[in-house]
Amino acid sequence: MNYCSRCGAPVSLLIPSGDNRERHVCGQCGTIHYQNPKVVVGCIPEWEDRILLCRRAIQPRLGLWTLPAGFMERGETTEDGAARETLEEANARVRVGRLYSLFSLPHLDQVYMLFRARLLDLDFHPGEESLEVRLFTEAEIPWETLAFPTIRETLRLYFRDREGMYSGEIVREWGDAPRVRVIIHEGGRDDEHPL
Amino acid sequence: MNYCSRCGAPVSLLIPSGDNRERHVCGQCGTIHYQNPKVVVGCIPEWEDRILLCRRAIQPRLGLWTLPAGFMERGETTEDGAARETLEEANARVRVGRLYSLFSLPHLDQVYMLFRARLLDLDFHPGEESLEVRLFTEAEIPWETLAFPTIRETLRLYFRDREGMYSGEIVREWGDAPRVRVIIHEGGRDDEHPL
Numbered sequence: 001m002n003y004c005s006r007c008g009a010p011v012s013l014l015i016p017s018g019d020n021r022e023r024h025v026c027g028q029c030g031t032i033h034y035q036n037p038k039v040v041v042g043c044i045p046e047w048e049d050r051i052l053l054c055r056r057a058i059q060p061r062l063g064l065w066t067l068p069a070g071f072m073e074r075g076e077t078t079e080d081g082a083a084r085e086t087l088e089e090a091n092a093r094v095r096v097g098r099l100y101s102l103f104s105l106p107h108l109d110q111v112y113m114l115f116r117a118r119l120l121d122l123d124f125h126p127g128e129e130s131l132e133v134r135l136f137t138e139a140e141i142p143w144e145t146l147a148f149p150t151i152r153e154t155l156r157l158y159f160r161d162r163e164g165m166y167s168g169e170i171v172r173e174w175g176d177a178p179r180v181r182v183i184i185h186e187g188g189r190d191d192e193h194p195l
Numbered sequence: 196m197n198y199c200s201r202c203g204a205p206v207s208l209l210i211p212s213g214d215n216r217e218r219h220v221c222g223q224c225g226t227i228h229y230q231n232p233k234v235v236v237g238c239i240p241e242w243e244d245r246i247l248l249c250r251r252a253i254q255p256r257l258g259l260w261t262l263p264a265g266f267m268e269r270g271e272t273t274e275d276g277a278a279r280e281t282l283e284e285a286n287a288r289v290r291v292g293r294l295y296s297l298f299s300l301p302h303l304d305q306v307y308m309l310f311r312a313r314l315l316d317l318d319f320h321p322g323e324e325s326l327e328v329r330l331f332t333e334a335e336i337p338w339e340t341l342a343f344p345t346i347r348e349t350l351r352l353y354f355r356d357r358e359g360m361y362s363g364e365i366v367r368e369w370g371d372a373p374r375v376r377v378i379i380h381e382g383g384r385d386d387e388h389p390l
Contacts, residue, residue, distance in 0.1 A: 001200045002200065003198055003199065003200050003202070003203035004198065005198050005206075005228070006198070007197070007198070008198035008203050011200075018323065020283075024200075033200070034266070035269055036233045036266055036268065037234060037267050037268075039232060039234060071229070071231055072231060072306070073216065074232060074304045075301050075304065078297065078306055079299070080299075080301075099294070099297060099360070102273065102294060104274070104275075106269075106270050106271055106272055107270075111234055113297075165360055167273070167293065167294055169272045185274065
């Protein structure tokens with residue numbers, strides 16, 4: 001951020017009075033431009049013992065499989081957003097149920113919320129952002145070609161315990177081979193950081 | 196938003212190619228400036244049969260009681276943010292547990308996430324944003340002077356069922372007397388919009 005989106009003057013990074021973090025502050029009109037994490041909302045669309053996945057037609061992770069999910073938009077609820085993304089990516093209609101997984105990704109400034117959802121019919125087909133959309137049983141899940149760690153972890157948890165609700169974090173670790181570390185906060189399935 | 200925060204040129208509201216919503220797009224460098232809801236994270240800090248509330252020293256709702264909560268910051272998890280807000284507003288140390296309530300406020304473009312949390316000691320005192328911090332039993336909760344509908348609804352649910360997890364939405368309704376309508380998505384405690 002270089003310029004004030006309100007008046008166009010240059011901004012500076014400084015700690016405003018009463019705050020304890022650096023913010024971009026306009027030198028002319030004084031507007032403080034807060035930047036906050038974004039919410040990604042999505043569904044686990046269920047049909048009997050199968051769930052719906054989409055193969056991505058866009059970057060990142062083009063060609064890999066994911067649950068339908070995307071950035072929450074202004075003016076909607078988390079559940080509305082999850083249903084909208086499912087409609088956009090898979091042309092699938094769902095009744096959104098309860099929150100299943102909540103993951104923080106502090107290195108990306110994102111919070112993922114994935115909801116259980118019931119498919120209302122089988123009349124789905126790929127949206128513009130998908131190459132392919134299909135139902136998978138647990139045995140058919142393409143574990144090696146899933147697009148994101150949040151999706152892999154959510155599915156891994158889901159097939160062990162659909163009734164629970166899980167929260168956790170996915171941390172990027174740097175080293176010879178950068179990787180992500182997954183920490184599940186409860187449910188007792190990960191002892192890295194139990195709560 | 197009037198100017199591009201990257202290059203300082205004027206922005207226009209238009210629907211980018213491949214999108215279906217109006218965005219602020221820079222006429223010079225082409226940057227698309229997405230705007231998304233913000234996350235508010237907070238705690239229900241527990242000590243035996245009492246919970247901690249803070250009386251607000253700042254606007255809005257100065258002088259009214261609230262659970263410690265505030266905007267999630269970049270680089271942190273939802274639980275980290277909830278603990279940080281509790282430390283900032285009440286100088287109270289907590290062990291954050293699981294998510295208790297999730298409320299969407301589409302008219303404010305906010306998502307509230309309130310976590311159960313255990314106070315680690317009784318050595319708390321008001322932070323800069325609080326006039327007063329104290330523990331309340333259920334009978335002592337100042338229902339008439341709570342600051343926000345999300346807080347009132349969370350406490351109302353909490354004292355009926357601490358073990359559940361609730362999601363819902365709070366909708367502003369306009370009329371002779373503007374008011375908010377609370378819709379609980381599950382738990383069977385509100386029949387306006389059961390899921």
